[in-house]
Amino acid sequence: MNKHDFPILQQTKNGKPLVYLDSSATSQKPQVVIDALRHYYEHTNANIHRGVYELSERATKLYENTRENIKNFINAKKSSEIIFVRGATEAINLVADTYGRINIKENDEIIISTMEHHSNIVPWKLLCEKVGAKLRVISISDSGEMDLDQYQKLFSAHTKLVAIAHASNVLGTINPIKTMIKIAHEHNAKILIDGAQAFPHLSIDVQDLDCDFYVFSAHKAYGPTGVGVLYGKEELLEKMPPYQGGGSMIETVSFEKITYAKSPAKFEAGTPDIGGVIAFNAALNYLKNIGMQNIMQHEQDLLKDATQKLSEFPELKLIGTAKEKLGVISFVLKDIHPHDVGTILAHDNIAVRAGHHCAMPLMQRFNVPAMVRVSFGLYNDKTDIDALLVGLHNTQRLFA
Numbered sequence: 591m592n593k594h595d596f597p598i599l600q601q602t603k604n605g606k607p608l609v610y611l612d613s614s615a616t617s618q619k620p621q622v623v624i625d626a627l628r629h630y631y632e633h634t635n636a637n638i639h640r641g642v643y644e645l646s647e648r649a650t651k652l653y654e655n656t657r658e659n660i661k662n663f664i665n666a667k668k669s670s671e672i673i674f675v676r677g678a679t680e681a682i683n684l685v686a687d688t689y690g691r692i693n694i695k696e697n698d699e700i701i702i703s704t705m706e707h708h709s710n711i712v713p714w715k716l717l718c719e720k721v722g723a724k725l726r727v728i729s730i731s732d733s734g735e736m737d738l739d740q741y742q743k744l745f746s747a748h749t750k751l752v753a754i755a756h757a758s759n760v761l762g763t764i765n766p767i768k769t770m771i772k773i774a775h776e777h778n779a780k781i782l783i784d785g786a787q788a789f790p791h792l793s794i795d796v797q798d799l800d801c802d803f804y805v806f807s808a809h810k811a812y813g814p815t816g817v818g819v820l821y822g823k824e825e826l827l828e829k830m831p832p833y834q835g836g837g838s839m840i841e842t843v844s845f846e847k848i849t850y851a852k853s854p855a856k857f858e859a860g861t862p863d864i865g866g867v868i869a870f871n872a873a874l875n876y877l878k879n880i881g882m883q884n885i886m887q888h889e890q891d892l893l894k895d896a897t898q899k900l901s902e903f904p905e906l907k908l909i910g911t912a913k914e915k916l917g918v919i920s921f922v923l924k925d926i927h928p929h930d931v932g933t934i935l936a937h938d939n940i941a942v943r944a945g946h947h948c949a950m951p952l953m954q955r956f957n958v959p960a961m962v963r964v965s966f967g968l969y970n971d972k973t974d975i976d977a978l979l980v981g982l983h984n985t986q987r988l989f990a
C-alpha cells in the first residue's frame with residue numbers, strides 16, 4: 591500500500607530491497623512531506639508571530655494552519671488547546687513540570703502502568719522525587735493487557751493523576767483508555783494519554799475520550815522529527831504556569847513583573863521548528879486522504895498474517911498477545927540473543943528493533959533482557975513479512 595510514495599523505500603543493498611519493519615521507532619516520510627519541508631525553506635522561511643512583512647505572515651499562517659488541522663484531526667474544541675513541542679517526551683515533561691508543579695504535593699499519588707515507555711515513567715518519577723509524591727503501577731496480564739480490577743484498587747484519596755499509553759510500543763496492546771479515563775474521573779483524578787504509538791494508526795477523538803491531556807510525536811506519524819503535540823483541556827491549560835521562559839510566551843515584561851500570554855503561546859517559548867510543523871501538515875493531509883480506517887484495516891491484515899506465520903515458526907515465542915493490538919509484534923527466538931537476530935536480519939536489509947525498547951520494567955515483567963520487535967507502517971505489505979520469515983530461517987540456520 592502506497593510504498594511508491596516513500597523514496598527511502600526504493601533503495602536496495604546488495605540487490606536486496608529495504609524491508610523496513612521499525613515504524614514504531616520512527617516512520618518513513620512520504621514525498622509530499624519532504625517536498626513541503628523543502629518548499630518551506632526555498633520559498634517561505636521567516637520567523638513567525640512577529641514580522642509584518644509578507645514572508646513572515648505567510649509562514650505564520652501555514653504554522654497556524656497545522657494547529658487548526660490537528661485540532662480537527664483529533665476533534666479538540668479549540669486550536670488553543672494544541673501546543674507544539676519537540677515530541678511526546680517533551681509534552682509529558684511539560685505536563686509534569688507545569689500541571690504537576692502546582693497540583694501534585696507531598697504524599698499524593700500518580701498511577702502509571704507496567705507497559706509504559708521510559709518517557710511516561712521518568713518525568714513522573716522525577717516529579718515524585720521533587721515533591722515527595724508516590725508512583726503506583728498497574729499490573730498487566732501474561733497476554734499484555736491492563737489489569738482493570740487492580741487499576742480500580744490503586745486509587746486512593748491521594749491519587750491526583752493517571753498517565754498511561756494509548757497503545758504499547760512493545761506489546762502493541764491497544765488499551766481500553768475510554769474506560770480507564772472514566773474510572774480516573776470517577777476518582778477525581780486527571781489523566782494523560784501517551785498517544786505516541788496510537789496516533790499514527792487510529793482515529794482519535796479527544797472530546798469523545800474526555801482525556802485531560804493527549805500527547806504524540808510527528809515523526810512516528812509520517813511527519814518530520816523535532817515536532818510533537820500536547821493537547822490539553824482549555825480549563826487546565828489556563829491555570830497551568832508556563833513551561834520555559836523566553837520570547838513569544840509573554841504579554842509584557844519588565845524587571846519587576848512579567849505577564850504571560852495565553853495558551854498556546856504561553857507554552858511555546860522561543861522559535862519553534864517552523865518548517866517541521868508546516869511539513870507535518872502535509873503528513874496529516876496524506877493520512878486524511880488515505881483514511882485512518884483504511885490504514886487500520888491494512889495494518890490489521892498484516893498483523894494477522896504475520897502473527898499466524900510467526901506463531902508457527904519453530905522455537906519462536908511471541909510476547910504480547912492481547913485481543914486489541916496495533917501492528918506491533920515482539921518475540922524472542924530460543925537460544926539466540928535479540929541483538930544477534932537484529933544484526934543478522936540487517937545483513938538481508940531487513941530493519942527490525944532489538945533491545946529493551948525504552949521499557950525496562952516491561953522486560954522484567956516478561957523475564958527477558960531484550961526482545962525483537964517488528965512494527966508495521968501503512969507502506970508495509972506481505973512481501974515484507976515473507977522477507978522477514980526468510981531472514982529468520984537464515985538466522986536460525988547460522989546458529990544451528
Ligand SMILES: *Cc1c(COP(=O)(O)O)cnc(C)c1O
Pocket residue numbers: 614676677678679680707709710755757758759784786787807809818
Ligand atoms: C516513541 C514513544 C515515546 C517518546 O516519543 P519521542 O518522539 O521519542 O518523544 C513515548 N511513548 C511511547 C509509547 C512511544 O512509543
